[in-house]
Amino acid sequence: xxxxxxxxxxxxxxxxxxxxxxxxxxxxxxxxxxxxxxxxxxxxxxxxxxxxxxxxxxxxxxxxxxxxxxxxxxxxxxxxxxxxxxxxxxxxxxxxxxxxxxxxxxxxxxxxxxxxxxxxxxxxxxxxxxxxxxxxxxx
Amino acid sequence: xxxxxxxxxxxxxxxxxxxxxxxxxxxxxxxxxxxxxxxxxxxxxxxxxxxxxxxxxxxxxxxxxxxxxxxxxxxxxxxxxxxxxxxxxxxxxxxxxxxxxxxxxxxxxxxxxxxxxxxxxxxxxxxxxxxxxxxxxxxxxxxxxxxxxxxxxxxxxxxxxxxxxxxxxxxxxxxxxxxxxxxxxxxxxxxxxxxxxxxxxxxxxxxxxxxxxxxxxxxxxxxxxxxxxxxxxxxxxxxxxxxxxxxxxxxxxxxxxxxxxxxxxxxxxxxxxxxxxxxxxxxxxxxxxxxxxxxxxxxxxxxxxxxxxxxxxxxxxxxxxxxxxxxxxxxxxxxxxxxxxxxxxxxxxxxxxxxxxxxxxxxxxxxxxxxxxxxxxxxxxxxxxxxxxxxxxxxxxx
Numbered sequence: 001x002x003x004x005x006x007x008x009x010x011x012x013x014x015x016x017x018x019x020x021x022x023x024x025x026x027x028x029x030x031x032x033x034x035x036x037x038x039x040x041x042x043x044x045x046x047x048x049x050x051x052x053x054x055x056x057x058x059x060x061x062x063x064x065x066x067x068x069x070x071x072x073x074x075x076x077x078x079x080x081x082x083x084x085x086x087x088x089x090x091x092x093x094x095x096x097x098x099x100x101x102x103x104x105x106x107x108x109x110x111x112x113x114x115x116x117x118x119x120x121x122x123x124x125x126x127x128x129x130x131x132x133x134x135x136x137x138x139x
Numbered sequence: 140x141x142x143x144x145x146x147x148x149x150x151x152x153x154x155x156x157x158x159x160x161x162x163x164x165x166x167x168x169x170x171x172x173x174x175x176x177x178x179x180x181x182x183x184x185x186x187x188x189x190x191x192x193x194x195x196x197x198x199x200x201x202x203x204x205x206x207x208x209x210x211x212x213x214x215x216x217x218x219x220x221x222x223x224x225x226x227x228x229x230x231x232x233x234x235x236x237x238x239x240x241x242x243x244x245x246x247x248x249x250x251x252x253x254x255x256x257x258x259x260x261x262x263x264x265x266x267x268x269x270x271x272x273x274x275x276x277x278x279x280x281x282x283x284x285x286x287x288x289x290x291x292x293x294x295x296x297x298x299x300x301x302x303x304x305x306x307x308x309x310x311x312x313x314x315x316x317x318x319x320x321x322x323x324x325x326x327x328x329x330x331x332x333x334x335x336x337x338x339x340x341x342x343x344x345x346x347x348x349x350x351x352x353x354x355x356x357x358x359x360x361x362x363x364x365x366x367x368x369x370x371x372x373x374x375x376x377x378x379x380x381x382x383x384x385x386x387x388x389x390x391x392x393x394x395x396x397x398x399x400x401x402x403x404x405x406x407x408x409x410x411x412x413x414x415x416x417x418x419x420x421x422x423x424x425x426x427x428x429x430x431x432x433x434x435x436x437x438x439x440x441x442x443x444x445x446x447x448x449x450x451x452x453x454x455x456x457x458x459x460x461x462x463x464x465x466x467x468x469x470x471x472x473x474x475x476x477x478x479x480x481x482x483x484x485x486x487x488x489x490x491x492x493x494x495x496x497x498x499x500x501x502x503x504x505x506x507x508x509x510x511x512x513x514x515x516x517x518x519x520x521x522x523x524x525x526x527x528x529x530x531x532x533x534x535x536x537x
Contacts, residue, residue: 006537014533040473041503061503063473064536114537120477 225349306462
Protein backbone atom coordinates (compact mmCIF):
# COMPACT_ATOMS: atom_id res chain seq x y z
CA UNK A 1 0.00 0.00 0.00
CA UNK A 2 1.44 3.39 -0.88
CA UNK A 3 2.05 6.03 1.74
CA UNK A 4 -0.54 8.51 0.58
CA UNK A 5 -3.30 5.91 0.80
CA UNK A 6 -2.12 4.86 4.26
CA UNK A 7 -2.06 8.49 5.36
CA UNK A 8 -5.55 8.99 3.98
CA UNK A 9 -6.92 6.00 5.91
CA UNK A 10 -5.11 6.99 9.11
CA UNK A 11 -6.33 10.58 8.93
CA UNK A 12 -9.86 9.52 8.05
CA UNK A 13 -9.96 7.35 11.16
CA UNK A 14 -8.51 10.22 13.20
CA UNK A 15 -10.96 12.81 11.92
CA UNK A 16 -14.03 10.56 11.81
CA UNK A 17 -13.30 7.85 14.35
CA UNK A 18 -15.59 4.87 14.64
CA UNK A 19 -17.70 4.65 17.81
CA UNK A 20 -16.32 7.66 19.64
CA UNK A 21 -18.35 8.36 22.76
CA UNK A 22 -19.03 6.09 25.70
CA UNK A 23 -22.35 4.53 26.62
CA UNK A 24 -24.17 3.93 29.89
CA UNK A 25 -25.63 0.68 28.58
CA UNK A 26 -24.99 -2.42 30.65
CA UNK A 27 -22.82 -5.37 29.74
CA UNK A 28 -19.62 -3.49 28.85
CA UNK A 29 -16.16 -4.05 30.27
CA UNK A 30 -14.41 -0.73 30.71
CA UNK A 31 -10.73 0.10 30.87
CA UNK A 32 -8.68 3.27 30.88
CA UNK A 33 -5.49 3.28 28.91
CA UNK A 34 -2.77 5.83 29.40
CA UNK A 35 0.40 6.26 27.47
CA UNK A 36 3.36 5.94 29.80
CA UNK A 37 4.80 9.18 28.44
CA UNK A 38 1.78 10.76 30.15
CA UNK A 39 0.08 12.17 27.10
CA UNK A 40 -2.66 9.96 25.67
CA UNK A 41 -5.60 9.02 27.84
CA UNK A 42 -8.34 6.82 26.38
CA UNK A 43 -11.34 5.02 27.89
CA UNK A 44 -12.36 1.89 26.05
CA UNK A 45 -15.58 -0.13 26.55
CA UNK A 46 -16.07 -3.59 25.14
CA UNK A 47 -19.17 -5.74 25.00
CA UNK A 48 -18.57 -9.44 24.63
CA UNK A 49 -21.24 -12.08 24.18
CA UNK A 50 -20.50 -15.81 23.85
CA UNK A 51 -16.83 -15.03 23.25
CA UNK A 52 -17.69 -12.72 20.35
CA UNK A 53 -17.00 -8.98 20.43
CA UNK A 54 -20.36 -7.32 19.93
CA UNK A 55 -19.37 -3.70 20.38
CA UNK A 56 -16.42 -1.44 21.29
CA UNK A 57 -16.65 2.24 22.14
CA UNK A 58 -14.02 4.75 23.19
CA UNK A 59 -13.44 8.31 24.26
CA UNK A 60 -10.58 10.41 25.50
CA UNK A 61 -7.74 12.72 24.67
CA UNK A 62 -5.19 11.24 22.34
CA UNK A 63 -2.92 11.96 19.42
CA UNK A 64 -3.72 11.28 15.80
CA UNK A 65 -2.15 7.81 15.74
CA UNK A 66 -3.74 6.66 19.02
CA UNK A 67 -7.16 7.87 17.99
CA UNK A 68 -6.85 6.48 14.51
CA UNK A 69 -5.51 3.09 15.65
CA UNK A 70 -8.35 2.83 18.17
CA UNK A 71 -10.88 3.50 15.43
CA UNK A 72 -9.30 0.96 13.05
CA UNK A 73 -9.11 -1.57 15.83
CA UNK A 74 -12.80 -1.12 16.59
CA UNK A 75 -13.72 -1.67 12.94
CA UNK A 76 -11.52 -4.74 12.75
CA UNK A 77 -12.55 -6.39 16.02
CA UNK A 78 -16.32 -6.03 16.09
CA UNK A 79 -17.94 -9.32 15.13
CA UNK A 80 -14.80 -11.39 15.72
CA UNK A 81 -14.35 -14.15 18.28
CA UNK A 82 -11.88 -13.63 21.11
CA UNK A 83 -9.59 -16.25 19.59
CA UNK A 84 -9.56 -14.41 16.27
CA UNK A 85 -8.88 -11.14 18.06
CA UNK A 86 -5.99 -12.71 19.99
CA UNK A 87 -4.38 -13.74 16.71
CA UNK A 88 -4.80 -10.22 15.29
CA UNK A 89 -3.35 -8.65 18.45
CA UNK A 90 -0.38 -11.00 18.34
CA UNK A 91 0.39 -10.17 14.72
CA UNK A 92 -0.22 -6.44 15.19
CA UNK A 93 2.29 -6.36 18.03
CA UNK A 94 4.79 -8.28 15.95
CA UNK A 95 4.33 -5.75 13.16
CA UNK A 96 5.03 -2.83 15.52
CA UNK A 97 8.04 -4.65 16.95
CA UNK A 98 9.46 -5.30 13.49
CA UNK A 99 9.13 -9.06 13.86
CA UNK A 100 7.75 -11.42 11.22
CA UNK A 101 3.97 -11.32 11.12
CA UNK A 102 0.98 -12.42 9.09
CA UNK A 103 -0.40 -9.32 7.39
CA UNK A 104 -3.36 -11.25 5.98
CA UNK A 105 -5.16 -11.22 9.35
CA UNK A 106 -4.69 -7.52 10.08
CA UNK A 107 -7.17 -6.01 7.61
CA UNK A 108 -7.17 -2.19 7.98
CA UNK A 109 -4.62 -2.35 10.80
CA UNK A 110 -1.98 -2.92 8.10
CA UNK A 111 -1.86 0.85 7.56
CA UNK A 112 0.17 1.19 10.77
CA UNK A 113 2.98 -0.99 9.41
CA UNK A 114 5.48 1.89 9.27
CA UNK A 115 4.71 3.41 12.63
CA UNK A 116 7.70 1.66 14.17
CA UNK A 117 9.91 4.22 12.41
CA UNK A 118 8.83 6.85 14.94
CA UNK A 119 9.39 5.38 18.41
CA UNK A 120 7.01 7.70 20.24
CA UNK A 121 4.28 6.93 17.67
CA UNK A 122 4.80 3.22 18.30
CA UNK A 123 3.59 3.63 21.87
CA UNK A 124 0.54 5.49 20.62
CA UNK A 125 -0.31 2.75 18.13
CA UNK A 126 0.02 0.11 20.87
CA UNK A 127 -2.25 1.91 23.31
CA UNK A 128 -5.71 0.65 22.22
CA UNK A 129 -4.46 -2.85 21.49
CA UNK A 130 -2.92 -3.19 24.94
CA UNK A 131 -6.13 -1.96 26.51
CA UNK A 132 -8.31 -4.46 24.72
CA UNK A 133 -5.84 -7.23 25.42
CA UNK A 134 -6.21 -6.51 29.13
CA UNK A 135 -9.97 -6.79 28.86
CA UNK A 136 -9.75 -10.09 27.01
CA UNK A 137 -7.21 -11.47 29.51
CA UNK A 138 -9.40 -10.42 32.39
CA UNK A 139 -12.37 -12.26 30.93
CA UNK B 140 26.92 34.27 27.56
CA UNK B 141 28.15 32.87 24.34
CA UNK B 142 26.23 30.23 22.42
CA UNK B 143 29.59 28.70 21.49
CA UNK B 144 29.90 27.66 25.13
CA UNK B 145 27.23 25.03 24.39
CA UNK B 146 28.64 22.47 21.93
CA UNK B 147 25.27 20.79 21.40
CA UNK B 148 23.89 23.95 19.78
CA UNK B 149 26.28 23.46 16.85
CA UNK B 150 23.90 20.87 15.44
CA UNK B 151 21.36 23.60 14.72
CA UNK B 152 18.83 22.15 17.13
CA UNK B 153 16.24 24.57 18.50
CA UNK B 154 15.78 23.55 22.10
CA UNK B 155 12.69 24.93 23.83
CA UNK B 156 12.32 22.26 26.52
CA UNK B 157 14.45 23.82 29.22
CA UNK B 158 11.74 23.22 31.79
CA UNK B 159 12.55 19.52 31.42
CA UNK B 160 16.32 19.83 31.41
CA UNK B 161 18.93 22.26 30.12
CA UNK B 162 21.96 21.98 27.88
CA UNK B 163 25.39 22.01 29.51
CA UNK B 164 28.17 24.48 28.77
CA UNK B 165 31.52 22.93 27.92
CA UNK B 166 33.02 24.11 31.22
CA UNK B 167 30.51 21.94 33.12
CA UNK B 168 31.21 18.91 30.96
CA UNK B 169 34.95 19.50 31.32
CA UNK B 170 34.67 19.72 35.10
CA UNK B 171 32.90 16.34 35.19
CA UNK B 172 35.42 14.76 32.80
CA UNK B 173 38.37 16.21 34.71
CA UNK B 174 37.19 14.53 37.90
CA UNK B 175 37.04 11.18 36.09
CA UNK B 176 40.28 11.60 34.10
CA UNK B 177 42.57 13.66 36.31
CA UNK B 178 41.87 13.28 40.00
CA UNK B 179 39.33 10.52 40.74
CA UNK B 180 39.07 9.73 44.45
CA UNK B 181 36.33 9.38 47.03
CA UNK B 182 35.47 12.33 49.22
CA UNK B 183 36.14 12.44 52.97
CA UNK B 184 37.99 9.12 52.94
CA UNK B 185 41.67 9.25 52.00
CA UNK B 186 45.01 10.70 52.99
CA UNK B 187 46.50 11.13 49.55
CA UNK B 188 46.61 14.22 47.42
CA UNK B 189 43.76 13.42 44.99
CA UNK B 190 41.45 12.62 47.86
CA UNK B 191 42.32 15.88 49.54
CA UNK B 192 41.70 17.69 46.28
CA UNK B 193 38.30 16.02 45.87
CA UNK B 194 37.37 17.00 49.43
CA UNK B 195 38.29 20.56 48.71
CA UNK B 196 36.40 20.70 45.38
CA UNK B 197 33.33 19.00 46.84
CA UNK B 198 33.13 21.25 49.89
CA UNK B 199 33.81 24.36 47.84
CA UNK B 200 30.65 23.64 45.88
CA UNK B 201 28.73 23.54 49.16
CA UNK B 202 30.00 27.04 49.87
CA UNK B 203 29.08 28.14 46.32
CA UNK B 204 25.55 26.84 46.82
CA UNK B 205 25.33 28.61 50.18
CA UNK B 206 26.25 31.88 48.49
CA UNK B 207 24.06 31.19 45.47
CA UNK B 208 20.91 30.95 47.61
CA UNK B 209 22.17 33.07 50.51
CA UNK B 210 21.98 30.38 53.20
CA UNK B 211 23.41 31.19 56.62
CA UNK B 212 25.88 28.34 56.65
CA UNK B 213 27.16 25.67 54.28
CA UNK B 214 25.94 23.07 56.82
CA UNK B 215 22.45 23.95 55.66
CA UNK B 216 23.26 22.61 52.17
CA UNK B 217 22.74 18.88 51.57
CA UNK B 218 23.60 17.29 48.25
CA UNK B 219 20.84 15.05 46.92
CA UNK B 220 19.87 13.38 43.64
CA UNK B 221 17.66 16.33 42.76
CA UNK B 222 14.46 18.18 43.61
CA UNK B 223 12.38 15.03 43.93
CA UNK B 224 14.67 13.48 46.51
CA UNK B 225 14.99 16.79 48.35
CA UNK B 226 11.24 17.21 48.67
CA UNK B 227 10.73 13.57 49.65
CA UNK B 228 13.38 13.96 52.36
CA UNK B 229 11.50 16.95 53.75
CA UNK B 230 8.20 15.09 53.81
CA UNK B 231 9.40 11.66 54.97
CA UNK B 232 12.35 12.70 57.12
CA UNK B 233 10.91 15.78 58.76
CA UNK B 234 7.16 16.27 58.30
CA UNK B 235 6.30 12.67 59.13
CA UNK B 236 7.82 13.24 62.58
CA UNK B 237 6.78 16.85 63.06
CA UNK B 238 3.16 16.94 61.87
CA UNK B 239 0.15 15.49 63.69
CA UNK B 240 -3.14 14.11 62.44
CA UNK B 241 -5.39 16.94 61.30
CA UNK B 242 -2.55 19.37 60.65
CA UNK B 243 -2.99 21.19 57.37
CA UNK B 244 -0.56 21.50 54.49
CA UNK B 245 -1.31 24.08 51.79
CA UNK B 246 -0.25 23.35 48.23
CA UNK B 247 -1.76 24.26 44.84
CA UNK B 248 -3.22 22.35 41.92
CA UNK B 249 -0.43 23.54 39.67
CA UNK B 250 2.35 21.79 41.61
CA UNK B 251 4.61 19.23 40.00
CA UNK B 252 3.99 15.61 41.03
CA UNK B 253 7.06 15.69 43.28
CA UNK B 254 5.53 18.40 45.44
CA UNK B 255 2.16 16.72 45.49
CA UNK B 256 2.47 12.94 45.76
CA UNK B 257 4.69 12.94 48.90
CA UNK B 258 2.04 15.04 50.66
CA UNK B 259 -0.82 12.89 49.39
CA UNK B 260 0.99 9.81 50.71
CA UNK B 261 1.45 11.50 54.08
CA UNK B 262 -2.21 12.40 54.12
CA UNK B 263 -3.13 8.75 53.51
CA UNK B 264 -0.72 7.31 56.06
CA UNK B 265 -0.98 9.77 58.97
CA UNK B 266 -4.10 11.82 58.41
CA UNK B 267 -2.68 15.24 57.73
CA UNK B 268 -4.96 17.36 55.55
CA UNK B 269 -3.76 18.56 52.14
CA UNK B 270 -5.57 21.72 51.09
CA UNK B 271 -5.31 23.59 47.81
CA UNK B 272 -4.76 27.33 47.79
CA UNK B 273 -7.34 28.78 45.36
CA UNK B 274 -5.72 30.43 42.35
CA UNK B 275 -6.81 33.65 40.63
CA UNK B 276 -8.06 33.95 37.05
CA UNK B 277 -4.49 33.81 35.74
CA UNK B 278 -3.96 30.60 37.77
CA UNK B 279 -1.63 32.41 40.15
CA UNK B 280 -1.19 32.35 43.91
CA UNK B 281 -2.09 35.58 45.70
CA UNK B 282 -1.38 36.51 49.30
CA UNK B 283 -5.08 37.23 49.88
CA UNK B 284 -6.04 33.77 48.70
CA UNK B 285 -3.48 32.18 51.01
CA UNK B 286 -4.76 34.25 53.93
CA UNK B 287 -8.26 33.02 53.19
CA UNK B 288 -7.34 29.36 53.62
CA UNK B 289 -4.89 29.59 56.52
CA UNK B 290 -6.37 28.21 59.74
CA UNK B 291 -4.88 27.57 63.16
CA UNK B 292 -4.16 24.03 61.93
CA UNK B 293 -2.04 25.21 58.98
CA UNK B 294 1.49 24.02 59.64
CA UNK B 295 3.06 24.00 56.18
CA UNK B 296 2.88 25.88 52.89
CA UNK B 297 4.66 23.91 50.17
CA UNK B 298 4.73 25.46 46.71
CA UNK B 299 6.85 25.83 43.63
CA UNK B 300 8.64 29.15 43.23
CA UNK B 301 7.86 28.98 39.50
CA UNK B 302 5.34 26.41 38.27
CA UNK B 303 6.32 24.14 35.43
CA UNK B 304 3.17 24.55 33.34
CA UNK B 305 1.78 28.03 33.95
CA UNK B 306 5.20 29.48 34.69
CA UNK B 307 3.88 31.96 37.23
CA UNK B 308 6.40 33.35 39.68
CA UNK B 309 5.07 33.07 43.21
CA UNK B 310 5.62 36.03 45.57
CA UNK B 311 7.82 33.95 47.87
CA UNK B 312 9.13 36.88 49.87
CA UNK B 313 5.62 37.92 50.92
CA UNK B 314 4.58 34.31 51.47
CA UNK B 315 7.66 33.76 53.61
CA UNK B 316 6.71 36.77 55.72
CA UNK B 317 3.19 35.42 56.12
CA UNK B 318 4.63 32.08 57.21
CA UNK B 319 6.82 33.80 59.78
CA UNK B 320 3.84 35.69 61.21
CA UNK B 321 1.76 32.53 61.42
CA UNK B 322 4.46 30.10 62.53
CA UNK B 323 4.13 28.08 59.33
CA UNK B 324 6.89 25.98 57.82
CA UNK B 325 7.62 27.23 54.26
CA UNK B 326 8.76 24.62 51.74
CA UNK B 327 9.79 25.82 48.28
CA UNK B 328 10.23 23.68 45.18
CA UNK B 329 12.79 25.70 43.23
CA UNK B 330 13.21 23.22 40.36
CA UNK B 331 11.91 25.66 37.73
CA UNK B 332 13.29 28.87 39.17
CA UNK B 333 16.83 27.95 40.14
CA UNK B 334 19.28 29.34 37.63
CA UNK B 335 16.57 31.61 36.21
CA UNK B 336 15.71 33.92 39.10
CA UNK B 337 17.69 34.96 42.16
CA UNK B 338 16.60 33.12 45.29
CA UNK B 339 17.41 34.38 48.78
CA UNK B 340 16.36 31.80 51.35
CA UNK B 341 16.95 34.14 54.28
CA UNK B 342 15.06 37.09 52.86
CA UNK B 343 12.16 34.79 51.94
CA UNK B 344 12.13 32.98 55.29
CA UNK B 345 12.30 29.63 53.52
CA UNK B 346 12.35 26.62 55.84
CA UNK B 347 13.26 24.04 53.19
CA UNK B 348 14.15 24.43 49.51
CA UNK B 349 14.89 21.80 46.88
CA UNK B 350 16.34 22.01 43.39
CA UNK B 351 18.10 19.99 40.69
CA UNK B 352 21.37 20.86 38.98
CA UNK B 353 20.33 19.62 35.55
CA UNK B 354 17.72 22.36 35.15
CA UNK B 355 20.41 25.03 35.70
CA UNK B 356 23.15 23.90 33.25
CA UNK B 357 24.48 21.23 35.62
CA UNK B 358 24.68 17.44 35.40
CA UNK B 359 21.75 15.11 35.93
CA UNK B 360 21.38 13.10 39.15
CA UNK B 361 22.47 15.81 41.53
CA UNK B 362 20.69 18.55 43.40
CA UNK B 363 20.32 20.28 46.72
CA UNK B 364 18.19 20.26 49.81
CA UNK B 365 18.49 23.46 51.79
CA UNK B 366 17.02 23.64 55.29
CA UNK B 367 17.22 26.19 58.10
CA UNK B 368 19.77 24.67 60.45
CA UNK B 369 17.40 24.20 63.38
CA UNK B 370 14.91 22.34 61.18
CA UNK B 371 17.38 20.43 59.04
CA UNK B 372 19.11 19.21 62.17
CA UNK B 373 15.86 17.50 63.16
CA UNK B 374 15.42 15.80 59.77
CA UNK B 375 15.65 12.06 60.36
CA UNK B 376 17.96 10.43 57.81
CA UNK B 377 16.28 8.22 55.21
CA UNK B 378 19.59 6.48 54.47
CA UNK B 379 22.10 5.08 56.96
CA UNK B 380 25.60 3.91 56.17
CA UNK B 381 29.11 5.11 55.51
CA UNK B 382 30.08 8.75 55.78
CA UNK B 383 27.21 9.73 58.07
CA UNK B 384 28.13 7.95 61.33
CA UNK B 385 30.76 8.88 63.92
CA UNK B 386 30.93 5.45 65.47
CA UNK B 387 28.88 2.38 66.27
CA UNK B 388 29.39 -0.61 68.55
CA UNK B 389 28.17 -4.18 68.41
CA UNK B 390 25.94 -3.41 71.38
CA UNK B 391 23.89 -1.10 69.21
CA UNK B 392 25.45 2.11 70.40
CA UNK B 393 25.46 4.54 67.49
CA UNK B 394 26.42 8.14 67.01
CA UNK B 395 25.80 10.05 63.84
CA UNK B 396 27.76 12.94 62.43
CA UNK B 397 26.65 16.54 62.45
CA UNK B 398 25.17 18.27 59.41
CA UNK B 399 25.72 18.14 56.53
CA UNK B 400 27.36 14.68 56.53
CA UNK B 401 24.56 13.05 58.54
CA UNK B 402 22.21 13.43 55.58
CA UNK B 403 24.68 12.27 52.92
CA UNK B 404 25.12 8.55 53.53
CA UNK B 405 27.28 6.61 51.08
CA UNK B 406 29.43 7.90 48.27
CA UNK B 407 27.72 10.90 46.73
CA UNK B 408 27.59 11.96 43.09
CA UNK B 409 30.96 13.68 43.37
CA UNK B 410 31.38 14.38 39.65
CA UNK B 411 27.85 15.76 39.59
CA UNK B 412 28.47 18.04 42.56
CA UNK B 413 31.64 19.37 40.97
CA UNK B 414 29.78 19.92 37.68
CA UNK B 415 27.02 21.74 39.56
CA UNK B 416 29.65 24.01 41.11
CA UNK B 417 30.88 24.92 37.65
CA UNK B 418 27.31 25.60 36.50
CA UNK B 419 26.80 27.97 39.44
CA UNK B 420 29.98 29.86 38.51
CA UNK B 421 28.78 30.14 34.92
CA UNK B 422 25.35 31.42 35.97
CA UNK B 423 26.83 33.93 38.41
CA UNK B 424 29.08 35.24 35.63
CA UNK B 425 26.15 35.79 33.29
CA UNK B 426 23.99 37.15 36.11
CA UNK B 427 20.59 35.81 37.09
CA UNK B 428 18.89 39.17 36.53
CA UNK B 429 20.20 39.18 32.95
CA UNK B 430 18.96 35.64 32.40
CA UNK B 431 15.51 36.42 33.75
CA UNK B 432 15.27 39.55 31.61
CA UNK B 433 16.41 37.66 28.51
CA UNK B 434 13.78 34.94 29.00
CA UNK B 435 11.05 37.46 29.63
CA UNK B 436 12.00 39.38 26.47
CA UNK B 437 11.95 36.14 24.47
CA UNK B 438 8.52 35.30 25.85
CA UNK B 439 7.17 38.76 24.94
CA UNK B 440 8.61 38.44 21.43
CA UNK B 441 7.22 34.93 20.97
CA UNK B 442 3.78 35.94 22.24
CA UNK B 443 3.62 38.85 19.82
CA UNK B 444 4.37 36.47 16.92
CA UNK B 445 2.24 33.57 18.14
CA UNK B 446 -0.82 35.77 18.49
CA UNK B 447 -0.71 36.47 14.77
CA UNK B 448 -1.07 32.78 13.94
CA UNK B 449 -4.66 31.64 13.65
CA UNK B 450 -5.86 28.70 15.74
CA UNK B 451 -3.29 29.09 18.50
CA UNK B 452 -4.54 29.31 22.04
CA UNK B 453 -2.15 30.48 24.73
CA UNK B 454 -2.91 29.54 28.32
CA UNK B 455 -0.40 31.59 30.31
CA UNK B 456 0.11 34.87 28.52
CA UNK B 457 0.63 36.87 31.67
CA UNK B 458 3.04 34.72 33.66
CA UNK B 459 6.44 36.33 34.07
CA UNK B 460 8.82 33.42 33.50
CA UNK B 461 10.08 32.12 30.16
CA UNK B 462 7.36 29.50 29.78
CA UNK B 463 4.58 29.49 27.18
CA UNK B 464 1.88 26.83 27.07
CA UNK B 465 -0.31 26.62 24.01
CA UNK B 466 -2.34 24.39 21.74
CA UNK B 467 -3.28 24.49 18.10
CA UNK B 468 -7.06 24.34 17.89
CA UNK B 469 -8.34 20.79 17.37
CA UNK B 470 -4.84 19.29 17.23
CA UNK B 471 -3.53 17.10 20.03
CA UNK B 472 -0.42 18.49 21.70
CA UNK B 473 1.72 15.48 20.91
CA UNK B 474 0.95 15.79 17.21
CA UNK B 475 2.19 19.39 17.35
CA UNK B 476 5.39 18.35 19.16
CA UNK B 477 6.06 15.58 16.64
CA UNK B 478 5.45 18.00 13.78
CA UNK B 479 7.89 20.56 15.25
CA UNK B 480 10.41 17.76 15.64
CA UNK B 481 10.47 17.57 11.84
CA UNK B 482 12.03 21.07 12.00
CA UNK B 483 14.41 19.99 14.77
CA UNK B 484 12.48 22.14 17.24
CA UNK B 485 12.08 20.56 20.67
CA UNK B 486 8.97 21.37 22.69
CA UNK B 487 7.21 19.33 25.33
CA UNK B 488 3.70 17.91 24.94
CA UNK B 489 1.43 16.42 27.55
CA UNK B 490 0.52 17.28 31.11
CA UNK B 491 4.10 18.02 32.19
CA UNK B 492 3.96 15.81 35.29
CA UNK B 493 1.36 18.13 36.79
CA UNK B 494 -1.71 16.03 36.27
CA UNK B 495 -4.28 18.12 38.08
CA UNK B 496 -3.41 21.39 36.37
CA UNK B 497 -6.29 20.33 34.12
CA UNK B 498 -8.66 21.26 36.94
CA UNK B 499 -7.33 24.79 36.60
CA UNK B 500 -6.99 25.38 32.87
CA UNK B 501 -9.67 22.90 31.75
CA UNK B 502 -7.35 21.14 29.38
CA UNK B 503 -5.22 18.12 30.13
CA UNK B 504 -2.65 18.28 27.43
CA UNK B 505 -0.68 21.24 26.13
CA UNK B 506 2.52 22.12 24.28
CA UNK B 507 5.10 23.86 26.38
CA UNK B 508 7.91 26.13 25.26
CA UNK B 509 10.44 26.94 27.97
CA UNK B 510 13.30 29.31 27.24
CA UNK B 511 16.77 29.64 28.67
CA UNK B 512 19.75 31.92 28.32
CA UNK B 513 21.00 30.45 25.02
CA UNK B 514 17.69 30.78 23.15
CA UNK B 515 17.35 33.53 20.56
CA UNK B 516 14.73 35.46 18.62
CA UNK B 517 15.97 33.73 15.45
CA UNK B 518 14.99 30.41 16.99
CA UNK B 519 11.54 31.79 17.78
CA UNK B 520 11.25 32.88 14.13
CA UNK B 521 11.94 29.27 13.11
CA UNK B 522 9.19 28.08 15.42
CA UNK B 523 6.77 30.62 13.99
CA UNK B 524 7.66 29.58 10.45
CA UNK B 525 6.96 25.96 11.31
CA UNK B 526 3.66 26.78 13.01
CA UNK B 527 2.64 28.79 9.96
CA UNK B 528 2.91 25.53 8.03
CA UNK B 529 0.42 23.84 10.32
CA UNK B 530 -1.68 22.68 7.34
CA UNK B 531 1.17 20.20 6.70
CA UNK B 532 1.03 18.82 10.21
CA UNK B 533 0.09 15.28 9.19
CA UNK B 534 2.00 15.11 5.91
CA UNK B 535 4.67 12.90 7.44
CA UNK B 536 2.51 10.90 9.78
CA UNK B 537 3.61 7.79 7.87
